[in-house]
Amino acid sequence: MGVSGCGKSTVGDMLAKELNVPFYDGDDFHPQVNINKMSEGIPLNDDDRQGWLESMNKKALAAKEGAVFACSALKEKYREILFKNTGNDAYLIYLEGSFELIDARMQARKDHFMPPDLLKSQFATLEVPNYGLHISIDQNPENILKDITNQMEKPTQEFGLVGLGVMGKSLARNLANHGFNLALYNRYAKGSEEKVAERFINEFDELKTAKGFEDMRGFVQSLEKPRRVFLMVNAGKVTDYVISELSELLDEGDVIIDGGNSHFTNTERRGAELAEKGIQFIGTGVSGGEEGALKGPSIMPSGDKTAYDKIAPYLEAIAAKDKNGKGCCTYVGKGGSGHYIKMVHNGIEYAEMQLLAEVFAILRYNNGLSPNVISTILEEWNKGVLSSYLLEITYKLLKKKEGDKYMVDIILDQAGNKGTGSWTTESMATLGIPATMISSALFARYISAFRTKRTELTAKFDFKIENQSTTEVEDLKKAYLLARLVNHQQGFELIAEASSRYEWGLNLSEIARIWTNGCIIRSGLMETLIDTLKNSTSLLLSENKEKLSSELQALRNIATVGINSGISMPCHLSALDYLNANLYNHPTANIIQAQRDFFGAHTYKRVDAANGKSYHTIWE
Template sequence: MSEQHDFGLVGLGVMGRNFILNVADHGFSSMGLDTDDEKVSALKEEGSQVRVDGTTDAATFVKALKTPRKIMLLVPAGKPVDAVIDTLLPHLNKGDIIIDGGNSFFEDTERRISYLEEKGMNFFGAGVSGGAKGARRGPSIMPGGSEAAYEHVKTIFEAASAKVNGEPCVAYMGRGSAGNYVKMVHNGIEYGLMQLISEIYDVAKKGAGYTNEKLASLFDTWNKGTLQSFLVEITAEIFAKKDELTGKDLVDVILDKAKQKGTGKWTSQNAMDLGIPVPTIDSAVTMREISSMKDYRVEADKVYHTASIGQDKPDAKTLENALYFAFIVTYAQGMSQLAAADKEYNYNLNMETIAKIWRGGCIIRAGLLEDIRKAYDRTPDLHNLMLDPDFVKTLKTIEGDARIVVQFAVGSGIPVAGLSSAIAYFDSFRSGNLPLNLIQAQRDHFGSHTYERTDREGIFHTEW
């Protein structure tokens, strides 16, 4: 182990092993660390043709790295990150760099930045999206924190990242915890898009009688048009997959309880703290929670029977347009949250750059993101994507189809919380007058909370 390596990585699970092998494939000698001998052995075996090594000893690991040491952590968020930092610290020198590549909560990242700054070391969060396959073939990477520290790993990250039109899907996001924050909102959007796809699936199958075979063909066709995206692509593959145990369509034998690791919930919670509405992301989190109530849902299914209202079933084009409408609205919600966070936390985010690096590698990559990038290129301080002239034209063209699908679903007793919330957000945003004047009157009536008027300046209170 006398060779001095360019890059170190802690956490040699599937994601970590794939990422370090990706880095090594691009000519950077790499060193891995894990407490599990089997994972270290797996790295050495799989990386036998490239300059990669591994160990279970922290001191050996750190000693094998060139200074300033560039060490990336791909371990579960929370206490494991702090534990790894404490394990490495006795062996590190001032100027060394620790990079958290996991889905850490952004406030934890701020705390760790301060903690390591006091010791003369650099820490920054770099969200990595693309799953295990993306880590191996090229993910989207969202680094934030010290720009000077990022410069030391910029070449490595650009080489390992996905490419779109030859451009790397990685860029410096901004100050402090910007990288982890952008990744958090990325995951919130991901929650929303997945929920919307599942609802269109439900409407098409239960309401319109589509078979899985037909759905596979439909989503494959959609992936060649405006809905081109990683999630639509893999959805087509899922519908076509057979179960090796039973020979049935695999999707039909998967239990309808969706798990979550917290990033969607964090997005919703922080949006509320910022006063930014993200109802489609909120709905996606809520539906995962409802899905966990399987026993109660089965019980309720036996006692409630929805009388379906006779209506025409939506055709494939209507379903496609409804999903595209809701996709746009969901991205709009996520991007508006990023814009608000930028002001609140002084990140110095560049919205065009975020859209640009999301075009490839990450889970929410989609052809739509090029249109989003262009919108922010035209208007860098765009308040909401739905105000961009091109998106205005598109949304006005397809909003009717979104309404048809929701009306059909509601009339058929099919839950469409995400689609409904997308339309409600759109309608609320485009309403010059909302009925919230009544709420202000109510608040003043029971709590003397005061109100403003439409016809004159000032703050008023009435003795009701």
């Protein structure tokens, strides 16, 4: 393609002979009325071009053995018509040159119905494509042909990545550091996102073998078959849009990997839709943040096992390594199970973060300790059984100052969230699993969002706490340890129920293993769960009675202090309530069932009836 006079007919004919396929000149598809217009110096309008472009597209689709077409195709909407339904086997070659060079050529042309005077209007109309092969015409036709054939050689890139945000860039560098030849794509947005992939590649030495694209067709054409494309784009509509665009270019047996935080039901829907086209789909959770993505994340892929086998060498190479040197990446299971466990991972993460925030609140607002002193306490905790990534970053961030002020005293107390906590809460409600600490952590964030209301209420009532008692740090440590155990038990029970309900066949011990490094919730506790979860999802059953009794009393002590001090600590209280409900026989649901039967005749079962029969009572 290109403006009149760029040499597209000459070069196109030469290329067709080189490829041993037919050559078609776009000029030959013009109806006589169009030819008459152009001969009179009248530019064609879009209505004039519609049928002309459609006739070439029809001819292209019929050319099963291939063909070369020469056409001006000055606007993107014209090119869309030309390329409609052509898949990834159609190449666009743009012959580019300056107005001065082409004008000189036009002046020398004879027996052609395009007057040179129309060249300016063509340049004014031209929308330069940001994809395809761009070939300079400031050389002889033979060298132009050589440039084209060199760039159309067999694809050399083995793995593709779409989306160069923070996580995408880190994963790309991780893949490159493991010796993989990459094709990197980032969308084109004039003025804000231009040549993102190319500039990124030029920034890092490890990407020297990578190729950057901002056109999807060229990106796909650069990949070896079966193509493997890793998506790191925003979850939701953006993911659907990119998959739709990709699916028109990919072939049967190619694999798309969605590494975003997609809802597991969307993952299952996308997998089914792509399967109809013969394209394989893997939904994978990726945890570890920017640093983890670069140095080694925890990766949770699921879907078609044959698809996983095609991508396993890449994902397992870049994953973090557990204490035995094995990659923190495993085939999780069928369907959307990979994204499901990533969702629960994030839910556990919510509660772990909230527990630490509550530990800070007790030590700061009840015991009156400075952030620096609290940091020292937490750093000591991190040397033992409580060690975790989140505990580590918490004691580190507590030391940070801006001038003479601690950063934690400057940061506005309004916590954000990206939706996975609410998804986990919705799932636990659907499955009937009481993962109460996750929902408590989520609601704590929601409450924090209403800062204006909280400030107004505090100012109006100005309640004071009198006779405040100091918390024993050892009690707080034990309480925190037990609450964390409850959080993990609830999370894994939710995964176990989902596995059973959706018939995924998940291996909880293996999930714990890939969460021991690379991910946000990695910890010493997670290491112990690998063996524990081989036998039971009830982590409490593996506890020593005396140890549990001591920790439970400490949790009661901390709960009492928090309540009496007016400190919000929903996750510690939720853990205590869960333990009270499970460790003591103080039933309350019998009253609920009686109430339901009283007003709605919903019936109830009896403790003295072994057959499970339902009963109804006339209460008045």
